[in-house]
Amino acid sequence: MLQYCEQTQRSDIEVIKFDNQIIVDLQKGSDTTYTEYTGQYESYIAEYFVNRSDSLITKILKDSFENVVGINVTKNDQLLTVAEYYRNGQLKGKLPKKIKGKYNGLARYYYEDGRVRSEGQFSNGLWSGEWKNYDEQGHLVSIDYFGEGNITPLKTTKVKQP
Numbered sequence: 001m002l003q004y005c006e007q008t009q010r011s012d013i014e015v016i017k018f019d020n021q022i023i024v025d026l027q028k029g030s031d032t033t034y035t036e037y038t039g040q041y042e043s044y045i046a047e048y049f050v051n052r053s054d055s056l057i058t059k060i061l062k063d064s065f066e067n068v069v070g071i072n073v074t075k076n077d078q079l080l081t082v083a084e085y086y087r088n089g090q091l092k093g094k095l096p097k098k099i100k101g102k103y104n105g106l107a108r109y110y111y112e113d114g115r116v117r118s119e120g121q122f123s124n125g126l127w128s129g130e131w132k133n134y135d136e137q138g139h140l141v142s143i144d145y146f147g148e149g150n151i152t153p154l155k156t157t158k159v160k161q162p
Helices: 021-029
Strands: 002-005 032-038 044-051 056-062 068-075 078-084 105-110 116-123 126-134 140-146 155-159
Touching (some): 021 044, 021 056
Parallel strands (some): 002 155
Antiparallel strands (some): 032 044, 044 056, 056 068, 126 140, 140 155
């Protein structure tokens, strides 16, 4: 069911770029480092940094131009952190910390310039409540409403544009 509500705009830009100092710090604090080439035609590089004393393994994914496009951190085979980046280094999404293996709290997804694309809450690893979706100019275009345990919206409200 589609409904309409009045227009709102979000003009803030949250530039969250990958900081290459992370790699320098990982190199200094790791017991072991190694590199794998993956993907079709081995076009992606996965650099691993292992810290045995903390049981941490950090994987930095780079594209064929060596732009960081992802990072994940595991401890004792449990995933702690996942991040995906655009080629320009801007974060694609910011997820809340996991509680008992599931995301709980506010999440934001971004356009390449850092403007918010969508934001809402996770509850027990699923979308929950109101999720706002914005266009590339920062105009609110729709709101999705999720019920407890639903993976698809129960209702979507479209926002009228001038």
